[in-house]
Structures are given as structure tokens and as C-alpha cells.
Amino acid sequence: MDIHISGFIVQLRSLDDHSPLPGVTLGDIGGKFGSGAYNSMDNGVLRFDHVRIPRDQMLMRLSQVTREGKYVHSDVPKQLLYGTMVYVRQTIVADASKALSRAVCIAVRYSAIRKQFGSQDGGPETQVLNYKTQQSRLFPLLASAYAYRFVGQWLKWLYTDVNQKLEAKDYSTLPEAHACTAGLKSVTTSATADAIEECRKLCGGHGYLNSSGLPELFAVYVPACTYEGDNVVLLLQVARFLMKTVSQVAAGKQPVGTIAYMGNIQHLMQCKSAVNTAEDWLNPAAIKEVFEARALRMAVNCAQNISKAPSQEEGFSELSPDLLEAAVAHVQLIIVTKFIEKLQEDIPGPGVKEQLQKLCSIYALHLLHKHLGDFLSTGCVTARQGALANELLGKLYAQVRPNAVALVDAFDYTDHYLGSVLGRYDGDVYPALYEEAWKDPLNETVVPDGYQEHLRPLLKQQLKLSRL
Amino acid sequence: MDIHISGFIVQLRSLDDHSPLPGVTLGDIGGKFGSGAYNSMDNGVLRFDHVRIPRDQMLMRLSQVTREGKYVHSDVPKQLLYGTMVYVRQTIVADASKALSRAVCIAVRYSAIRKQFGSQDGGPETQVLNYKTQQSRLFPLLASAYAYRFVGQWLKWLYTDVNQKLEAKDYSTLPEAHACTAGLKSVTTSATADAIEECRKLCGGHGYLNSSGLPELFAVYVPACTYEGDNVVLLLQVARFLMKTVSQVAAGKQPVGTIAYMGNIQHLMQCKSAVNTAEDWLNPAAIKEVFEARALRMAVNCAQNISKAPSQEEGFSELSPDLLEAAVAHVQLIIVTKFIEKLQEDIPGPGVKEQLQKLCSIYALHLLHKHLGDFLSTGCVTARQGALANELLGKLYAQVRPNAVALVDAFDYTDHYLGSVLGRYDGDVYPALYEEAWKDPLNETVVPDGYQEHLRPLLKQQLKLSRL
Structure with a gap:
């Protein structure tokens, strides 16, 4: 027997009274994290017992089942x-x-x-x-x-x-x-x-x-x-693709798209950052170079260690924690690169591009600081250059501070959408907090429910005891 | 007027009917994170309007108010x-x-x-x-x-x-x-x-x-x-203590307790780890040395940078993000050290100490890997030694795997205390998950509440439209 995954549309409930159709058992899966928003999601329990699905309820754009009951593989x-x-x-x-x-x-x-x-x-x-x-x-x-x-x-x-x-x-x-x-x-x-x-x-x-x-x-x-x-499983897929690309690059193939930088392997494997002052880190080319070198060197390092394993699969499995880190380095490079490329476009509004440039530097340099171990151990950055990046970060925070509120106002979210007394546009937080507190169901009565049944007998009894 | 913080005990509600006493306004502060456990905490809103507190309701172990109304500072x-x-x-x-x-x-x-x-x-x-x-x-x-x-x-x-x-x-x-x-x-x-x-x-x-x-x-x-x-405020207090200790050490004072290692400043400022193979990292002395060197060098580095600032306070404020990291390094050293010291005691049960030794190495080395930037940039560890630590971690995981379940069983938690269908001691997870799902209030009826009022009119109307 041949096993495939195929999609079907199946009627679950009667259109008359909404009761489950014969052979169908279904229910909600149970309460979930949070105050309730996810509890209305239709994550459910579903079981079929002798339910026949008519042929034309299969999603047959690709694979198909013929009238004769034969499963035909898609050639797409x-x-x-x-x-x-x-x-x-x-x-x-x-x-x-x-x-x-x-x-x-x-x-x-x-x-x-x-x-x-x-x-x-x-x-x-x-x-x-x-x-x-x-x-x-x-x-x-x-x-x-x-x-x-x-x-x-x-x-x-x-x-x-x-x-x-x-x-x-x-x-x-x-x-x-x-x-x-x-x-x-x-x-x-x-x-x-x-x-x-x-x-x-x-x-x-x-x-x-x-x-x-x-x-x-x-x-x-x-x-x-x-x-x-799942985010870890996805990163392992990225890592698998990176390992493939490394071996293709070694075989002389030129990679394209977000992975194109790997073609520059000769330079990136041995380059050392030329940054000499904190402000040198403002240069997008300096940033891009070290993020590329870090990502490539981590990938190549993994590939070399895998090649020492008894088999490719064993090596991949054994090194998977390192491969996750290599995949993250590659993805962070993509985000940094796209931010830099965005800033090469025309951006209307006086001073807007300047603010975004500061944010771009902050984004890249906080990652450099957070993952300093990567940059130092792959040798593209020195400890001194790392300290300079950190020094520049401090200066950039001071420069962003006066515009911080404007930079979040620019998201243009209404108070209704934010749904937060703390994040009100008018800043009138404390009266709103106070007002909101009174809406608590516990405040519906001045004496809380349960006082007569539970608290009063307890208090009165204690008083009696203390009089003994 | 002199302002102090003092503690008082104040009666808020009547002992007869639990209503708030005259001048007292109080209520719950509002719903909080989670499914409810914290909503029963008495975080509340409290306001006094002309409420006189008798003198003997002040907590007067230290500071006192005399019968004449004079505030007497404590000499404790x-x-x-x-x-x-x-x-x-x-x-x-x-x-x-x-x-x-x-x-x-x-x-x-x-x-x-x-x-x-x-x-x-x-x-x-x-x-x-x-x-x-x-x-x-x-x-x-x-x-x-x-x-x-x-x-x-x-x-x-x-x-x-x-x-x-x-x-x-x-x-x-x-x-x-x-x-x-x-x-x-x-x-x-x-x-x-x-x-x-x-x-x-x-x-x-x-x-x-x-x-x-x-x-x-x-x-x-x-x-x-x-x-x-707040955890960040607390770390800044630690950092302030570290800065004080660094200057005392420079003045020749010998620090005590968890900070005693700072007295070994001559050695720790210039030592380089002698680790040469992955297994060398199993040696507690090798671990302790690099954690001490890292913590001390980060603190000294902060102290030096603060001394370049126009004032001590300005420098402390400007460098506070770095000071947080130095404080974390110091605290992690304490935890690693106490784990190592625990293992120097007698530990009953065959093989127990051995398992704990592996966990101790994992605890220290995962921190070393996570904060590799610290260890590399302060120069007490080389990139190669960092890679060896990582290699050993992988081996230790494989060694802990067979005992992992026993190591959590050793916490000796009952199923009732854990309150988790996933964490059941008998491992019979899936029937329990299924059973738990049916307890969802949404499953009390086969046809969900609201079908008659909301869903049915909608479905019927759509059917009519599609027949047009």
C-alpha cells in the first residue's frame, strides 16, 4: 500500500441542527495560555469512525484519484x-x-x-x-x-x-x-x-x-x-541548505540571492575588519563585511566538522546545536543587509533617513555585541573593535532618545488597537490605570463575595478564641 | 518638614460587616497575567482621606514617635x-x-x-x-x-x-x-x-x-x-559594590566572602587558561580560574572606564549597560563556585556525585559558550579553548541523556504538585491529554452555545444567497 498525504474537505456537522454527522466525534482541545483570546481558536479533537469521503471532496489540483479508484501521482x-x-x-x-x-x-x-x-x-x-x-x-x-x-x-x-x-x-x-x-x-x-x-x-x-x-x-x-x-526545525532546514551551498561553492558554483555572498569565499574567509574608531562602525560596508564573514565562517566551520564524522547524517545530527547558530548568523545577515539596502532608497520626510540610519546601526551593532563570541572566535573582529562597537552603541542610544517617542508614534497605532492604558497616545496614564482598576469584577461589590460565607465565620471564631 | 518612610498597621474594614472604615477607599487593582492565580493576590488600590493613625499602630522597633509627637531617629x-x-x-x-x-x-x-x-x-x-x-x-x-x-x-x-x-x-x-x-x-x-x-x-x-x-x-x-x-536595579547595586571593591583592592584591602577572589588580582588580571584538550575543561580549577578572571577583568574594565568620565556618577550612569554585564559575570561565578564546593562534600548514593559533576560541568560550560564574547574579549580564554569547551558540552549531553529522566525524578514531585498531563510520572501522556480535552467548558454541549442565535441564521442566510 502506498501512503501519501492529501487534502480533503469533509462536512463535520449537520446543516440542520449543527450536530456532528454519524461517525464524527469532535470537540475543543482545552484551555490555552493567556486570558482567553486563543481559547476561541478551533484547535480541536477530531475522530472519524467509518466515514466515507466522496471522491470529489479531495483537493485534486495536483495528485488525483480516478473514478476507478486509482491514485494518480501529480507530475507537477x-x-x-x-x-x-x-x-x-x-x-x-x-x-x-x-x-x-x-x-x-x-x-x-x-x-x-x-x-x-x-x-x-x-x-x-x-x-x-x-x-x-x-x-x-x-x-x-x-x-x-x-x-x-x-x-x-x-x-x-x-x-x-x-x-x-x-x-x-x-x-x-x-x-x-x-x-x-x-x-x-x-x-x-x-x-x-x-x-x-x-x-x-x-x-x-x-x-x-x-x-x-x-x-x-x-x-x-x-x-x-x-x-x-517549529522555529528550531526551520533553522535546521536553513542549516541543511547552507551546508549544501558550501559544498557547491567549493565545487565552483556561484550562489544567488541572499546566499550570493558565499561566492565571495576567498575574501570573506581571511578578511579582517579595518575598523579603527568607534565611528568607523557607522559605515554600512564595514558592518556588512563582518556579518558576511561571521556567517560564512560559521557555516564553513560546521561543514568541516561534519566532514570528519563517520557519515554526513551523523555529523549533521551531532553538530546540530552549532548548525542552529550558523543558521541564525546567516538570517541576521539577511535582515541587516535588507535594512542597509532600504536606506539606499529615497526616503521622504526631512531627517527621516537619518533617524533610520541610526536605528540600522543600533540593530546591527547590538547583534554584534550580543553575539560577540561568534565574531571574535571566527576572527573577523578583534576585542578592541568589539569594544568600539559597544562604545558607539552608547552614543547612538543618546542620539535616538530625543526622537524615541516620535519613532513609535510613526507606527500610527490608535489607542483602540494598542489596547493599553500604559501606551496611551496622550500619556495620561495614571488616571486611566486608576479608572481601569475599578472595572475589575472584584470591585463590583464593596464587600467581596464570600465574606459572609467564609471570611466572617473565620474572623468571628478567631475573635472568640482570642478572648479565651 | 522631615520625610521618612515608616511602617504602620491600619485597620481598613469594619469587623462587623467588612465595609471600609470612614475615609478609606480600597479595591482590587485589576486583572493580571495568566489564567487567574495572580488575580486573587491582594494587590490593590488604597486611598486615605483624613484617616488618623493612633501612635501605637506605628512599627516602632527602630524609629519612634514620642507621646509628644516628636519623631525620634533610630540609633540602630x-x-x-x-x-x-x-x-x-x-x-x-x-x-x-x-x-x-x-x-x-x-x-x-x-x-x-x-x-x-x-x-x-x-x-x-x-x-x-x-x-x-x-x-x-x-x-x-x-x-x-x-x-x-x-x-x-x-x-x-x-x-x-x-x-x-x-x-x-x-x-x-x-x-x-x-x-x-x-x-x-x-x-x-x-x-x-x-x-x-x-x-x-x-x-x-x-x-x-x-x-x-x-x-x-x-x-x-x-x-x-x-x-x-527589579532585577536590573538589583544588578546595578551589585555593580556599585563591585566598583567599590575594585578601588578597595587597589588600596590594598583584602576582600572577603564571595568577593575574596578579587584579592587575587595580580594573577587573575594576566592569567591565561592552560586548557589544551576538551577534557581539560572537566577540571573544576580550570573552570573557576576563567570565571574568576572574566568577572574580575570586566569589573576592572568598567572601573577604568568610569574613571575617565567627568564624574564618578556620570561614568556609572553612562556605563551602566556594561556594569550590568559585569555584575552578571560576578554572580554566575558565585553559582559555579558553590556548585563546585558542593561536589567537594560527601554525597551519598552510588554514582550520584558523578552525575552531579557532569551537571556542574554542563552548567559552567554552557555559560562559557553563551557568554563566549566576555571570555574572549577579556583574554582569559582563546577561541580554540572556547571550541574545546563546546566540544565537551556535546559529549556531556550524550552522557547525561541515559540518566535525564532519573535526574528529574530525583526532585520527587508528585503528579498533583506538577499539575501537568505532559509531565506525568507514568508517562501515559496521550490518553490523559485526550481526557483533559473533554473537560473544556466548550465541550459541555455537543452543539456549542450560540449556534441557534448566531451561527444558524448566518448559515441559513448564506445558503439562500447561494441559491440565487
């Missing part, structure tokens, strides 16, 4: 199926930017309102947005929100491009497009989920309130790390 | 107040270990039950616990659960020791004990919150179900990052 290349995947993952990357910019908008606005400490002489306290520690956690996330927006726009273009080529039966760029979207889905959703939580923590105790909007944003967003391809 | 040293802080934070560290080991127990057990992919030839699929990527994410968390347990035990001893010294009016070790507990509270709670989420993701889509026990564990645990001292 498998690759065509990837087109839809590219589409779905492209929308997920766009959504990552949306969710992240929502969280960042709330955290930046509230950090400009909230004041704490910082005055020894009785003067007003300091806006928490002025603290370097707050900036160093928040501004890289602001930069990431913009970075994901731009890479999302580019992915939309890529999908169109892939589709046009598919229609012309040109499948040559499909593996690269597939690896690229899989990797971007993985990296942007993982980082966004973490970032929403970080934004929540950056709002202090008030971020823990449902009325901050952040807890539910996290609970609704974080499944993106698991659905449409 | 301020430091005494820190004793309670040390106590509270010590319990928080112990709780971190408990919460983390609960999450790890669920994830390890489920990873041994869940199978996926890995069979090309029709054989059984692979237990996900056998995947190197799963091991490299999960086993460092297992090791952390043990590490936090041991450092928690030691902190309990420290609290007793501090208290005895306080009673003997010896305040000399208090600043060190304070910095140490503040830092441990910060590092262990941040890492635990992240780790619970990671364990949830390691359970795939099922980790998202409330019945996995993980969503609520996270929502109930994560406030620990904010309460009893």
Missing part, C-alpha cells in the same frame, strides 16, 4: 508546493514586525511617562527612558521593529518574484527563497516573542496588569514560534 | 534592616530552583515520551529527547535547576551566619552578603522565568495547553523578576 514538481509556504511565512514576518512595534510603542511611551529615582536634591525624578539601562534594552527592540518591517516588505516582493518564476517553470531560485523565508520566520518570531516579554518587564509591575495590553499580546503572539514550522 | 545602624532583605531574597532563590525544576521535570519527561521524525525506513520515530538540539536547550536548564538548589542551600547558611554576626554587632560582612543575595535573586529569577518559557516551547504545541501546567507556572513565576527589587 514538488517545489510548486513551496510557493504557498513562502507566502504564509512572509505574512508571519510582517506580523512579527506589527506585534513587536505594538509592544515597543507601549514600552517607549510609558517609559517617557514613568519617573523613578534619580533625584538626590528633592527635584523631580528621572523619566525611566533616560536611564542608559532602559535604553540599552529598549532601543535595540525599537530598531528590530523597523528592521523586521523592511525585511517583511522585501519578502513580499520576493514572493511575487518567486511566483512569476514558478509560472515560467523556473525553479532555480526556489530552494534559496524557501530557506530564506523559513529562516526569517524563525528568527523574527523568536525574537519578537522574547521582545514582547522584555517590553512587559520594562514597564515594571504595571506591565503585569492585563490593562497594560502586554500579557495578552505575548500569549497571543508566542504560538508563532511553534506553528507553521 | 541602618544595616540591620538588610537582614530581612537577605532572608527574603534567600527564599526567592530557593523558589527559583523549585519552579525551574518543575518546568524541567515536565519537559524532560514529555521529551522522553514524545516521538517525532527520524525514521526514513518505516521504523519507530525518534524520542525528541534524543535530538542534540533538544538536549542542548534542555540539559543546561536541568543543570541550572541543580545549581540554583545548591546555591539556595548555601544562601540559607549565609543568612544564619549574617544574623549571628549582626547580633554580635559585627556588620563587616553585611555589604558583601547584601550584594550577593541581591545578585543571586536577580540572576536566578530572570534565568528561571526564561527557562520555564523555553521548557514550554520544548513541549511543542502541547506546551501551550493549560493542562501542560507550563503557561500558568510561567505567569505565576515571572513576577519574581520585578518584585522585591
Whole structure:
């Protein structure tokens, strides 16, 4: 017997009274993370017992079943199926930017309102947005929100491009497009989920309130790390593609698209960054070179270590933790590159490009700082150059600070959409927090439910005991 | 007017009918993260309007108000107040270990039950616990659960020791004990919150179900990052203590307790790790040396950069992101050291110490890998030594794998306490998941509520339209 996966449309419930049809057992799968938004999703339990599906309810665009009951394999290349995947993952990357910019908008606005400490002489306290520690956690996330927006726009273009080529039966760029979207889905959703939580923590105790909007944003967003391809599994697919590309490059083939930099292997394997002052890191070419060198060297390093294993598959499995890191390095390079390319376009509005350039530098250099071990151990950056990058980051935070609120206002989210008392456009947070508190069901009565039945007998009894 | 913070006990509600007393407005603060556990906490709104508090309701152990209304400052040293802080934070560290080991127990057990992919030839699929990527994410968390347990035990001893010294009016070790507990509270709670989420993701889509026990564990645990001292603020206190110690060491003073290593400044500032093979990293002395060198060099580096600033305070503020990292390095050293010291004790049970030694190496080396940038840029470790550490980690994961389930069983949690269908001791996960699903309120009726009112009119109307 031949086993395939095929799609069917099956009627589950009666159109008269909505009861399940004979042989169909179905129900909801159970409560999920968060205050409720995901509980209305139709993740369910479904079982069939002797249910016959008529032939014409099979999705037969590709494989088919004949009237005689014969399964006919599609002669359409498998690759065509990837087109839809590219589409779905492209929308997920766009959504990552949306969710992240929502969280960042709330955290930046509230950090400009909230004041704490910082005055020894009785003067007003300091806006928490002025603290370097707050900036160093928040501004890289602001930069990431913009970075994901731009890479999302580019992915939309890529999908169109892939589709046009598919229609012309040109499948040559499909593996690269597939690896690229899989990797971007993985990296942007993982980082966004973490970032929403970080934004929540950056709002202090008030971020823990449902009325901050952040807890539910996290609970609704974080499944993106698991659905449409678990993020670790997707990175391993990217890694597999990278290993293939390394061996093709070694065989003299010229890679295309986001992987084209690997063709520059001679230079990238031995180059050393020429950065000499902190400001040298403002040069996009200097950034691009080290991100390319890091990604390529990590991939080549993995390929060399795999080749020492008894078999290719054993080597791949043994080195999979390293391969994940190599895949992340490759994907981060793509995001940095697309941000840089975006800034080579015309961008209207006085000073806008300048602000975005600062965010681009922050995005790239915070990654360089976070993954400094990669850059140092692959030898493309020295410890001194790493310290210079860090020094520049501090300066860039100070430069972004005056425009931080404008940079989140630019997302143009309404208060209704943000759904956060902390992230209000008018900044009138505290009266709103107070008002929101009174809406708590526990506040419907002045004396809480249960006092008469449980608390009063307990209190009265204790009083009696203490009188003994 | 002199302003102080003092504690009072104030009656809020009538003992007769529980209604708020005159002048008191109070209510719940609003819904919070999670399915509900935190909604029953008494975080509330409280306002007083002309409420007089009798003098004897002030907590007057230290400062006092005389019958004549005069505020008398306490002559008890301020430091005494820190004793309670040390106590509270010590319990928080112990709780971190408990919460983390609960999450790890669920994830390890489920990873041994869940199978996926890995069979090309029709054989059984692979237990996900056998995947190197799963091991490299999960086993460092297992090791952390043990590490936090041991450092928690030691902190309990420290609290007793501090208290005895306080009673003997010896305040000399208090600043060190304070910095140490503040830092441990910060590092262990941040890492635990992240780790619970990671364990949830390691359970795939099922980790998202409330019945996995993980969503609520996270929502109930994560406030620990904010309460009893926000984790970033606490690290800055540690950093301030480190900067003070560096200058005292420079002045020839010998530091004590967890900071004693800083006295060894001559050696630690210039030593280079002698590690030459992967197995050399099994030597606790080799580990301790590089963690000490890294922590000290990061602190000294910060101190030097601060001294270049126009003022001490400006420098501290400007460099605060770097100071956070130096503080984390110091605290990680403490945890690694206490793990190593624990293993120098007698540990009963055949083979138990051996297993714990592997976990200790995993704990230290995964930190070395994660913060490789620190170790490389401070120059105590070379890129090759870093790669050897990584190589050894892979071998250690393979050695821990056969005992992984036993190592979480050793926490001795009942199924009732774990509250997770995925983490059941008997491993009978799937029938339990199925049974749990049917308890969903949505499954109380076969046809969901609202069908008659909303769905049926919609469906019937659409049918009519399609017949036009």
C-alpha cells in the first residue's frame, strides 16, 4: 500500500441542527495560555469512525484519484508546493514586525511617562527612558521593529518574484527563497516573542496588569514560534541548505540571492575588519563585511566538522546545536543587509533617513555585541573593535532618545488597537490605570463575595478564641 | 518638614460587616497575567482621606514617635534592616530552583515520551529527547535547576551566619552578603522565568495547553523578576559594590566572602587558561580560574572606564549597560563556585556525585559558550579553548541523556504538585491529554452555545444567497 498525504474537505456537522454527522466525534482541545483570546481558536479533537469521503471532496489540483479508484501521482514538481509556504511565512514576518512595534510603542511611551529615582536634591525624578539601562534594552527592540518591517516588505516582493518564476517553470531560485523565508520566520518570531516579554518587564509591575495590553499580546503572539514550522526545525532546514551551498561553492558554483555572498569565499574567509574608531562602525560596508564573514565562517566551520564524522547524517545530527547558530548568523545577515539596502532608497520626510540610519546601526551593532563570541572566535573582529562597537552603541542610544517617542508614534497605532492604558497616545496614564482598576469584577461589590460565607465565620471564631 | 518612610498597621474594614472604615477607599487593582492565580493576590488600590493613625499602630522597633509627637531617629545602624532583605531574597532563590525544576521535570519527561521524525525506513520515530538540539536547550536548564538548589542551600547558611554576626554587632560582612543575595535573586529569577518559557516551547504545541501546567507556572513565576527589587536595579547595586571593591583592592584591602577572589588580582588580571584538550575543561580549577578572571577583568574594565568620565556618577550612569554585564559575570561565578564546593562534600548514593559533576560541568560550560564574547574579549580564554569547551558540552549531553529522566525524578514531585498531563510520572501522556480535552467548558454541549442565535441564521442566510 502506498501512503501519501492529501487534502480533503469533509462536512463535520449537520446543516440542520449543527450536530456532528454519524461517525464524527469532535470537540475543543482545552484551555490555552493567556486570558482567553486563543481559547476561541478551533484547535480541536477530531475522530472519524467509518466515514466515507466522496471522491470529489479531495483537493485534486495536483495528485488525483480516478473514478476507478486509482491514485494518480501529480507530475507537477514538488517545489510548486513551496510557493504557498513562502507566502504564509512572509505574512508571519510582517506580523512579527506589527506585534513587536505594538509592544515597543507601549514600552517607549510609558517609559517617557514613568519617573523613578534619580533625584538626590528633592527635584523631580528621572523619566525611566533616560536611564542608559532602559535604553540599552529598549532601543535595540525599537530598531528590530523597523528592521523586521523592511525585511517583511522585501519578502513580499520576493514572493511575487518567486511566483512569476514558478509560472515560467523556473525553479532555480526556489530552494534559496524557501530557506530564506523559513529562516526569517524563525528568527523574527523568536525574537519578537522574547521582545514582547522584555517590553512587559520594562514597564515594571504595571506591565503585569492585563490593562497594560502586554500579557495578552505575548500569549497571543508566542504560538508563532511553534506553528507553521517549529522555529528550531526551520533553522535546521536553513542549516541543511547552507551546508549544501558550501559544498557547491567549493565545487565552483556561484550562489544567488541572499546566499550570493558565499561566492565571495576567498575574501570573506581571511578578511579582517579595518575598523579603527568607534565611528568607523557607522559605515554600512564595514558592518556588512563582518556579518558576511561571521556567517560564512560559521557555516564553513560546521561543514568541516561534519566532514570528519563517520557519515554526513551523523555529523549533521551531532553538530546540530552549532548548525542552529550558523543558521541564525546567516538570517541576521539577511535582515541587516535588507535594512542597509532600504536606506539606499529615497526616503521622504526631512531627517527621516537619518533617524533610520541610526536605528540600522543600533540593530546591527547590538547583534554584534550580543553575539560577540561568534565574531571574535571566527576572527573577523578583534576585542578592541568589539569594544568600539559597544562604545558607539552608547552614543547612538543618546542620539535616538530625543526622537524615541516620535519613532513609535510613526507606527500610527490608535489607542483602540494598542489596547493599553500604559501606551496611551496622550500619556495620561495614571488616571486611566486608576479608572481601569475599578472595572475589575472584584470591585463590583464593596464587600467581596464570600465574606459572609467564609471570611466572617473565620474572623468571628478567631475573635472568640482570642478572648479565651 | 522631615520625610521618612515608616511602617504602620491600619485597620481598613469594619469587623462587623467588612465595609471600609470612614475615609478609606480600597479595591482590587485589576486583572493580571495568566489564567487567574495572580488575580486573587491582594494587590490593590488604597486611598486615605483624613484617616488618623493612633501612635501605637506605628512599627516602632527602630524609629519612634514620642507621646509628644516628636519623631525620634533610630540609633540602630541602618544595616540591620538588610537582614530581612537577605532572608527574603534567600527564599526567592530557593523558589527559583523549585519552579525551574518543575518546568524541567515536565519537559524532560514529555521529551522522553514524545516521538517525532527520524525514521526514513518505516521504523519507530525518534524520542525528541534524543535530538542534540533538544538536549542542548534542555540539559543546561536541568543543570541550572541543580545549581540554583545548591546555591539556595548555601544562601540559607549565609543568612544564619549574617544574623549571628549582626547580633554580635559585627556588620563587616553585611555589604558583601547584601550584594550577593541581591545578585543571586536577580540572576536566578530572570534565568528561571526564561527557562520555564523555553521548557514550554520544548513541549511543542502541547506546551501551550493549560493542562501542560507550563503557561500558568510561567505567569505565576515571572513576577519574581520585578518584585522585591527589579532585577536590573538589583544588578546595578551589585555593580556599585563591585566598583567599590575594585578601588578597595587597589588600596590594598583584602576582600572577603564571595568577593575574596578579587584579592587575587595580580594573577587573575594576566592569567591565561592552560586548557589544551576538551577534557581539560572537566577540571573544576580550570573552570573557576576563567570565571574568576572574566568577572574580575570586566569589573576592572568598567572601573577604568568610569574613571575617565567627568564624574564618578556620570561614568556609572553612562556605563551602566556594561556594569550590568559585569555584575552578571560576578554572580554566575558565585553559582559555579558553590556548585563546585558542593561536589567537594560527601554525597551519598552510588554514582550520584558523578552525575552531579557532569551537571556542574554542563552548567559552567554552557555559560562559557553563551557568554563566549566576555571570555574572549577579556583574554582569559582563546577561541580554540572556547571550541574545546563546546566540544565537551556535546559529549556531556550524550552522557547525561541515559540518566535525564532519573535526574528529574530525583526532585520527587508528585503528579498533583506538577499539575501537568505532559509531565506525568507514568508517562501515559496521550490518553490523559485526550481526557483533559473533554473537560473544556466548550465541550459541555455537543452543539456549542450560540449556534441557534448566531451561527444558524448566518448559515441559513448564506445558503439562500447561494441559491440565487
